[in-house]
Amino acid sequence: MLDMYRLMLESRRVDDRMFALNRQGRAPFVVGSSGHEAVQVASAFALDRDKDWVLPYYRDMGVALAWGMSLKDIFMAVFARADDGFSGGRQLPNHWSDRDLRVFTQSSCIGTQYPHAVGIAKALQIMGEDAVVAVFGGEGSTSEGDWHEAVNFAGIHRLPVVFITENNQYAISVPSSDGVAGSISERGPGYGMHGRRIDGNDALEVYRTVKDAVDRARRGEGPSLIEAETYRYYAHTSDDDDRLYRSREEVEEWRRQDPVVTMKQYLIEERLLSEAEEKRINQEVTDVVMAAVEKSESAPAPDDPYSHVYARLIDPGPAATVPEPAVQGPIINLITAINRSLHDVMETHPETVVFGEDVAGKKGGVFKATEGLTDRFGEGRCFNTPISESLIAGLAVGMGATKLRPIAEIQFADYIHPAFDQLVSEAARISYRSNGVWTCPIVVRVPFGGGIHGALYHSQSIEAYYAHVPGLKVVVPSNPADFKGLLTTAAEDPDPVMILEPKKLYRLVKGPYPEGEWRVPLGKASIRRNGDDLTILTYGAMVHFTMEAIPALEELGISAEVIDLRSLRPLDWPTIEASVKKTSRVLIVHEDNEFVGYGAELAAQIADKAFEWLDAPIRRYALGEVPAFPYAQELEDMLYPNPEGIIRHAQELAKY
Ligand SMILES: Cc1ncc(C[n+]2csc(CCOP(=O)(O)OP(=O)(O)O)c2C)c(N)n1
Incomplete structure (x- = not known):
């Protein structure tokens, strides 16, 4: 007393x-x-x-x-x-x-x-x-x-x-x-x-x-x-x-x-x-x-405002200039790859824990991404949460303060907004505000995007909100191998990583799934195709639409280089710069709104740092001035970026 x-x-x-x-x-x-x-x-x-x-x-x-x-x-x-x-x-x-x-x-x-x-x-x-x-x-x-x-x-x-x-x-x-x-x-x-x-x-x-x-x-x-x-x-x-x-x-x-x-x-x-x-x-x-x-x-004042924004800074390394070698493995669709990757990561990393709405038990998630995890790893390592998105994100932040490595699922990007505060004001700032003492080693998986007849509240793109925030890392895998590689790297990274999953691709896209250890570095873009006449910068579902447009562009005599950015924050600037210097023309394709969208940042950086190399204005092909994709198929079709639109924009740009 x-x-x-x-x-x-x-x-x-x-x-x-x-x-x-x-x-x-x-x-x-x-x-x-x-x-x-x-x-x-x-x-x-x-x-x-x-x-x-x-x-x-x-x-x-x-x-x-x-x-x-x-x-x-x-x-x-x-x-x-x-x-x-x-x-x-x-x-x-x-x-x-x-x-x-x-x-x-x-x-x-x-x-x-x-x-x-x-x-x-x-x-x-x-x-x-x-x-x-x-x-x-x-x-x-x-x-x-x-x-x-x-x-x-x-x-x-x-x-x-x-x-x-x-x-x-x-x-x-x-x-x-x-x-x-x-x-x-x-x-x-x-x-x-x-x-x-x-x-x-x-x-x-x-x-x-x-x-x-x-x-x-x-x-x-x-x-x-x-x-x-x-x-x-x-x-x-x-x-x-x-x-x-x-x-x-x-x-x-x-x-x-x-x-x-x-x-x-x-x-x-x-x-x-x-x-x-x-x-x-x-x-x-x-x-x-x-x-x-x-x-x-009388103690010294601080003098470095830039330290500890991240616990691990990413160096993109030299520019990628050619496509990566083909991956070996069984051909599976993206959602199966997501499920297998979660099984693999939970197996190799016993400190990982998965949670979110509907993720546990026999249901295994509304998209089946987490199927079988509770059966295999127990209720402690894969459990349901209430419908409380802010809690899901905050729970991850708290767990990340211990020895555990949380992998949280937000059911749809459209419902992540209540978690904005926890992700932006908390997760992203843990390292910076504690002067590097605490880290926030969390992964947040978020299915996003349209083209699935999901209407205004199952179709949103949210990357611009989060890519804006120092302290967060934001990646968008577009195929099974990249998902596994990025999930593994994200789970081992000491910073909060948001994985945006293009849900339109879940059952649409198939590719080889690398068995065994497989990592894709954060902050590294991937060249999907070399070309000389223009560079198409894109990510997520639009990578595939762009690739679909390629044969038609070839017939028109247009050779396009396609870069799948994969990582929106940090950005692989060396790879973009090398491509722009080669082609001198840039088309940016994304399904998020154009206004203050992610493409605006790309365009600004290219204009700032590679202006002398450009032969044409930077063009963007993205969602216009509507809040999200409407339900009626006719309306969504009018708005959702597509291969024909990519061909049209590329043609105009090549002619400029
Ligand atoms: C989310 C949020 N809203 C508003 C504020 C501004 N604000 C700072 S302290 C405070 C009052 C808090 O009252 P209480 O929780 O009762 O704690 P007390 O300060 O009385 O100890 C408010 C509104 C804030 N810091 N955070």
Whole structure:
């Protein structure tokens, strides 16, 4: 209890110091935790700091200190210094991260930590590890979809996770009456878990409640939800003026229940602490805080904004100039190859885990991509998720923080949009925001594209959204061998890789399937055919339509070089450049919208870097100004790029 008190006091002193530094103009932005010390420190004490995991949020100074974060690191983050141990000056202060201490890196997005927590907990369950995960957040965060998706999943799988809500009555200025329906703790039983509402300012009550929850989780009895009532004494952050939404009387009322004062009084009344000892502790704490400020402020500033965007940078190497040698193996269609590749990768990489909607059991996916995986590898390694795309992506991010290598499936690209935040704001930034300490070794498989009579919501192309994002890798295999090679490389890559599967090709395209080890490097395009008169840059289903157009173009005397880009991010620029220098004419073909589509980037790069070699404007053949392909066959046929269109565009370009 004395240790707890010292840490609560330390947390309070750090806060006071941070706000003072802010007022002095030395710290541009600070976040306070004052008022929350009991729930934070006592929760940390109820966990096993040698083996459990924590996902604290930005207000959790008490958790950070109790978990062993150094004061020097904490203040270095306040001053955005290079070696702060959290993000190297890339994130705002209070964005905790420590791989050795099992504190997963966090973002500023409210609620995104919950799917990560259940991902870690699911991984611990699969690996049979005796550890518990505690995830923290404000009451405002319990209104996010991610919270509900994560709590639901934890309830279904009886995961060893404790959800701790620090209900400080406000989300910035929004009172909980405007943000939270009913009671947070009472949602617990609804999601199949214990729910308790407690006085978050009473450290001993917090300790007992969290300890019970942790013990239950450790015994395999599943998750718990704890709502701790508390209050913050400072404004939301140094940028907020809380006088606009809270009365002085209300703040004073809560100050009378100050958790640090309450704890001190309890210790003195119980004769566990004397006034003199308390004074000494107080002075010691003040001294260490002041010393940490001094050491941190003068530390060097960061100087490299480009490092750690990726855990593994890809060098495309020299330009490909000729088609790759023919692959040997049985001739199978693309969907069979996807299924076999997943079997092969799961066999050779025991740390891989497959999950998504409908992927498990006898069904094996709506396209049968995952058929047989549960039977062969067990329910731990191939399991169904609820219809929660954000959770699927966040689960992968959390699992990737452990020794596991998640391979997630999004059923259709059209339904990936709820996962955008987890993929873009979380997965893509894990390495960068943790200064290279954490990686995000996840694979996300996504069937995409039209030409299948799938209408507006089973036909979308999404590559432009994701290829835009530094930190992600995006590949599009167009044949069985490339799928196997890219899946294998992606599963071994330390960065998040999105595999876009042209679902029109699933049963349409057949090719040799390489048995045994087979890798295709990320970032490497493939020349499908050499030619001299123009270069056609394409990927996915359009590779095949382009190849279909070739005989007709030959008859017209046009020799086209066809490049299957295969990897949209990173891009194999040397191969494109070499081809453009040879042919001086470029046609780009894709089935995504033309406007701000992937082809726009290709055209811009070619115009920038190879302008002198061009003899004609760069042309694009892509989807026009409609949101996606309509259902009626007549309408889809009018819009879907086809060999005739490719011939027409190539002819015009060759004539230019
Ligand atoms: C997804 C998202 N929406 C909005 C914000 C802006 N924002 C930052 S903190 C905050 C309030 C959070 O309240 P709560 O979860 O109760 O935690 P508290 O700050 O009160 O501890 C908001 C809306 C954000 N960071 N992320």
